[in-house]
Amino acid sequence: MTRLAKASIVLLALAACGPGAKTSPVIPTLPGDGSANTAAPKAPADNGNKGADDPWAGREGLIDAPPPIIPRALDLPRVDAFTLPNGLKVVAVEMHQTPMVSVQLAVRAGRVDATRDKMGIEQVVARALLAGTSHRTADQLTAVLDPVGAAIHAQSSYENTLISCQARADSWQACLDVIPDVVAHPSFPKDAVDAARLELAQAAAARRKDPSQLAALHFQNLLWGDAHVRGWAASQRTVDSITRKDVVAWHKKYFVPQNAVLAVAGNIDGKRLEARLRRAFRTWRKRGRVPARKTYKVPDRQRLRARVVDWPGMQVAYIRVGNEGLKHTDPDFYKAVVFNEILGGDVGSRLSRRLAQTGGGQAQGSSGFDRNFDVGLYVVSAAAPAADAAATVRAILHEMKALGDAPPSQSELALAVTHAIGQYLLSMETSAELGNAVLAAALHGMKADSLRDYPLALGKVTPEQAKAAAARILDPLAPAMVIVGDAKKIGPQLTAIGISFDTVKHSDPVGGWERAPKPEHSKEAVAKASKILAKALEAKGGAAALRGMKTMILEGDAKGVIRDPKSGTQKFTAHVRRTFVTPDHMRRDIARDVGGQKAVSGIVLAGNQAWAFEQRGNKQGAGELPAELVEALKQQLWRDPGRILLRHLDKGTTAVALPDQKVEGHPCYVVQVRRADGLASTLFFDKKTYLLRRQSYRSEDSSAVETYDDYKTVGGLAVAHHRVTTEGPTQFDMTITNVKFNVNVPASLFEKPKK
Amino acid sequence: MPSNALLVVVGDVDKATVDKSAKAYFGGLAKTPVPEHPAAKQVEPQPTKARRKQIDSGQVGLVLRGYPIPEATHKDIYALQVLSIVLGSGPGSRLVDTLSKAGLARQAGATAIVREHPGLFLLYAAFDNGANGDKVEKSLFDQIKALAAKPPTAAELRKARALILADFSSRIESAEGLAGQVGMSWVLTGDPTQFTRDIAQLEAVTGADIAHVISTYLTPERSITVVSPPGKR
Numbered sequence: 001m002t003r004l005a006k007a008s009i010v011l012l013a014l015a016a017c018g019p020g021a022k023t024s025p026v027i028p029t030l031p032g033d034g035s036a037n038t039a040a041p042k043a044p045a046d047n048g049n050k051g052a053d054d055p056w057a058g059r060e061g062l063i064d065a066p067p068p069i070i071p072r073a074l075d076l077p078r079v080d081a082f083t084l085p086n087g088l089k090v091v092a093v094e095m096h097q098t099p100m101v102s103v104q105l106a107v108r109a110g111r112v113d114a115t116r117d118k119m120g121i122e123q124v125v126a127r128a129l130l131a132g133t134s135h136r137t138a139d140q141l142t143a144v145l146d147p148v149g150a151a152i153h154a155q156s157s158y159e160n161t162l163i164s165c166q167a168r169a170d171s172w173q174a175c176l177d178v179i180p181d182v183v184a185h186p187s188f189p190k191d192a193v194d195a196a197r198l199e200l201a202q203a204a205a206a207r208r209k210d211p212s213q214l215a216a217l218h219f220q221n222l223l224w225g226d227a228h229v230r231g232w233a234a235s236q237r238t239v240d241s242i243t244r245k246d247v248v249a250w251h252k253k254y255f256v257p258q259n260a261v262l263a264v265a266g267n268i269d270g271k272r273l274e275a276r277l278r279r280a281f282r283t284w285r286k287r288g289r290v291p292a293r294k295t296y297k298v299p300d301r302q303r304l305r306a307r308v309v310d311w312p313g314m315q316v317a318y319i320r321v322g323n324e325g326l327k328h329t330d331p332d333f334y335k336a337v338v339f340n341e342i343l344g345g346d347v348g349s350r351l352s353r354r355l356a357q358t359g360g361g362q363a364q365g366s367s368g369f370d371r372n373f374d375v376g377l378y379v380v381s382a383a384a385p386a387a388d389a390a391a392t393v394r395a396i397l398h399e400m401k402a403l404g405d406a407p408p409s410q411s412e413l414a415l416a417v418t419h420a421i422g423q424y425l426l427s428m429e430t431s432a433e434l435g436n437a438v439l440a441a442a443l444h445g446m447k448a449d450s451l452r453d454y455p456l457a458l459g460k461v462t463p464e465q466a467k468a469a470a471a472r473i474l475d476p477l478a479p480a481m482v483i484v485g486d487a488k489k490i491g492p493q494l495t496a497i498g499i500s501f502d503t504v505k506h507s508d509p510v511g512g513w514e515r516a517p518k519p520e521h522s523k524e525a526v527a528k529a530s531k532i533l534a535k536a537l538e539a540k541g542g543a544a545a546l547r548g549m550k551t552m553i554l555e556g557d558a559k560g561v562i563r564d565p566k567s568g569t570q571k572f573t574a575h576v577r578r579t580f581v582t583p584d585h586m587r588r589d590i591a592r593d594v595g596g597q598k599a600v601s602g603i604v605l606a607g608n609q610a611w612a613f614e615q616r617g618n619k620q621g622a623g624e625l626p627a628e629l630v631e632a633l634k635q636q637l638w639r640d641p642g643r644i645l646l647r648h649l650d651k652g653t654t655a656v657a658l659p660d661q662k663v664e665g666h667p668c669y670v671v672q673v674r675r676a677d678g679l680a681s682t683l684f685f686d687k688k689t690y691l692l693r694r695q696s697y698r699s700e701d702s703s704a705v706e707t708y709d710d711y712k713t714v715g716g717l718a719v720a721h722h723r724v725t726t727e728g729p730t731q732f733d734m735t736i737t738n739v740k741f742n743v744n745v746p747a748s749l750f751e752k753p754k755k
Numbered sequence: 756m757p758s759n760a761l762l763v764v765v766g767d768v769d770k771a772t773v774d775k776s777a778k779a780y781f782g783g784l785a786k787t788p789v790p791e792h793p794a795a796k797q798v799e800p801q802p803t804k805a806r807r808k809q810i811d812s813g814q815v816g817l818v819l820r821g822y823p824i825p826e827a828t829h830k831d832i833y834a835l836q837v838l839s840i841v842l843g844s845g846p847g848s849r850l851v852d853t854l855s856k857a858g859l860a861r862q863a864g865a866t867a868i869v870r871e872h873p874g875l876f877l878l879y880a881a882f883d884n885g886a887n888g889d890k891v892e893k894s895l896f897d898q899i900k901a902l903a904a905k906p907p908t909a910a911e912l913r914k915a916r917a918l919i920l921a922d923f924s925s926r927i928e929s930a931e932g933l934a935g936q937v938g939m940s941w942v943l944t945g946d947p948t949q950f951t952r953d954i955a956q957l958e959a960v961t962g963a964d965i966a967h968v969i970s971t972y973l974t975p976e977r978s979i980t981v982v983s984p985p986g987k988r
Contacts, residue, residue, distance in 0.1 A: 139846070139847075147917055430929050
């Protein structure tokens with residue numbers, strides 16, 4: 001877990017304690033959108049069943065559990081439905097026992113509507129929607145809501161974009177003052193769009209750094225494939241391609257009243273509601289047609305396909321196993337709810353009991369399925385010690401098969417139905433929850449009666465029906481399977497149980513189309529690369545001279561630019577000193593003036609350890625860097641613009657020539673150097689001088705480019721005295737003022753600071 | 756043990772059924788004296804000078820500044836809770852306006868952590884640019900000084916009251932929320948109905964009350980500050 005995540009959790013935990021006077025915003029969610037896939041596995045219920053020994057077995061005097069709930073129809077208030085003159089459908093629920101009113105507007109515009117190259121656009125639109133309108137700034141909108149304690153939120157899901165507002169019954173007009181304005185006339189200020197893009201890119205990057213979330217992303221891609229929208233995920237690349245023009249066009253296309261449903265629930269006057277809503281939404285005019293929604297073919301089930309996402313050193317294996325599921329309107333929907341409770345619901349589910357016996361009691365798992373308009377997924381999510389990955393997979397497949405082979409007992413079924421109904425009732429208490437439910441029903445074309453009769457429908461499911469539905473929907477012989485963890489530990493286990501799999505690195509892009517094609521390793525391309533690199537080494541000063549460089553100190557003045565849509569463009573100047581000691585020691589000292597005080601900060605890499613340090617006045621501090629940053633620094637060292645010319649001579653490293661390109665007008669030869677583990681860099685050599693002009697590579701989740709010019713000979717080696725590094729929103733422009741080779745470097749520079 | 760617990764039942768039930776069920780499922784637990792609570796006898800030492808510590812860098816920079824505050828039953832708690840809203844509850848609050856909107860911090864806020872025994876008034880800010888660390892820290896102090904010099908405006912107090920009322924109404928909308936309020940009220944004050952009187956007390960807080968708690972509890976020498984600078988970008 002990142003420090004940011006930890007700190008945020010601390011802050012949230014602190015804020016949540018005590019009676020607290022803060023507003024707790026209610027953010028209703030819409031059903032589906034893979035929440036089953038992205039939720040972390042639930043911890044197994046502590047029912048005392050640890051392993052095969054049941055500590056409660058044979059005990060007398062135990063309390064009898066209450067009898068199973070008798071399903072009865074939900075006592076749902078009347079749901080009124082009508083359509084405004086502009087085509088906006090409305091569903092309304094009067095609830096006079098609550099002091100609140102919830103207003104929720106769903107626009108049928110979600111991830112399913114995005115194109116692959118602009119994944120995430122629906123989220124950018126949702127995030128920027130509340131940033132102001134053509135009539136009011138964001139502050140002016142806030143000024144309407146704040147004095148009455150109302151809260152508004154916008155978020156998107158697989159199928160829809162939801163704008164929700166909650167307020168006390170005596171002041172919910174504030175919601176009607178704001179929602180129509182933001183949905184009809186958003187101004188999408190450029191800085192808000194940029195901030196939304198940045199947030200989305202950061203969220204996308206964070207998802208890929210969380211092994212459980214990464215498992216979810218890969219599972220979607222493996223199950224649905226590269227041609228299905230569910231197999232795509234937002235990334236830095238897709239977010240970078242989203243422009244304000246795209247955002248405005250998206251809004252214009254989808255945000256029409258005929259393409260939306262409004263739900264109002266709470267302490268409202270139903271008789272006056274329609275008139276109020278007509279007035280409130282009068283400026284949101286019907287226009288155009290309801291945009292058609294693209295449909296995607298559900299991939300045919302084939303054989304079991306498995307993907308291991310290698311995360312070296314990970315002690316836990318994050319597992320996803322599942323299939324395509326069903327539509328919300330599937331006749332087996334209620335049976336699926338019941339069999340899902342039995343398989344991987346909460347209390348006493350088969351998975352939780354079985355996994356408690358796997359992995360020394362440390363494995364945990366749960367199951368769930370999407371509730372979408374089109375076919376969603378069914379997935380079992382689990383986490384287990386890496387050494388027990390295969391055993392956990394076997395346990396999951398066994399339970400999936402068992403449920404389809406034999407009906408559950410009546411008591412097991414009754415417990416599952418009771419739990420499902422109980423959870424349902426608990427989710428239908430507040431105005432926001434009830435509003436959300438009627439909204440979801442309206443969006444999926446279901447009547448309010450289905451909400452009322454949901455418990456009855458569950459109660460009608462028989463053991464045989466649960467079994468038949470499980471046999472139809474679950475396919476333990478041909479599921480998709482993803483495991484994120486240490487491939488060295490997990491791979492042999494899977495092979496031993498006969499599961500063949502593909503392996504990708506955890507830093508690889510999720511989608512197959514995002515992974516750069518490997519260069520052709522034709523003999524001609526390899527030979528050409530070898531010639532180019534030989535000449536490049538000669539131009540540099542020769543391989544012997546380069547190898548003879550045991551220490552190097554580079555000093556210079558740097559100008560930095562960091563573009564942050566939230567905080568604007570930050571510029572800074574610094575004096576930089578880089579110290580290298582072959583083979584694996586590197587230090588970077590950055591001296592800046594901070595508020596009139598000299599501050600020196602930097603990083604040190606010493607073999608397999610690294611730390612960051614800072615000194616300001618008489619205050620100093622240092623902190624050890626985590627393994628992934630140590631790895632990033634080692635990769636920097638590998639890419640050093642001098643040493644990179646020697647890398648192709650390392651065992652297992654290949655070099656291939658790519659088509660020539662121009663760099664800033666200069667014709668260049670292009671060579672890609674790739675290490676055995678896949679680390680690669682593309683080098684651009686000036687055709688006249690054979691000096692390195694540019695180097696490009698992928699760094700974590702973004703692309704980076706370094707350019708070199710102003711070469712001068714120092715100690716027999718050609719050294720670029722001007723370098724510019726551009727990586728994501730950051731640019732670092734350094735002019736070198738001093739270069740020394742093979743000077744004495746004190747060992748103390750690489751001594752780890754004492755705590 | 757039963758003497759140290761409160762069972763709260765909220766929902767579509769009647770007293771007779773609850774009594775019967777409670778006796779059936781909990782009646783068999785042995786009666787014991789109320790256990791000692793050593794914390795009740797502890798006297799919280801009052802800080803005499805400001806303390807500050809810088810810790811390891813994180814993915815983002817964090818400044819946390821805390822001030823010890825009294826226990827939940829103290830009369831000053833209401834003003835402290837209102838102050839936390841004025842200072843740091845979303846857009847329009849002092850810290851958010853000066854720090855987040857100015858681009859110094861990506862997030863900022865304040866909260867009063869109220870406990871059965873002495874609690875903590877916490878201000879926080881998360882920032883990306885290491886060069887802003889000092890400005891962020893200073894800003895946290897400055898906002899408190901500004902409120903000490905000039906109390907919150909009538910609009911700020913109105914907004915705080917509205918937020919308190921909306922939050923309370925939202926919390927008690929569900930059976931679970933209401934049960935939580937009852938239980939928390941009992942844990943913090945010993946009286947499960949205290950929360951029903953809290954709203955009126957919170958709504959009655961004035962600018963003078965805010966000035967009083969600032970000068971009593973949020974003085975520089977009572978502050979504890981922890982800073983984690985942002986790490987490598």
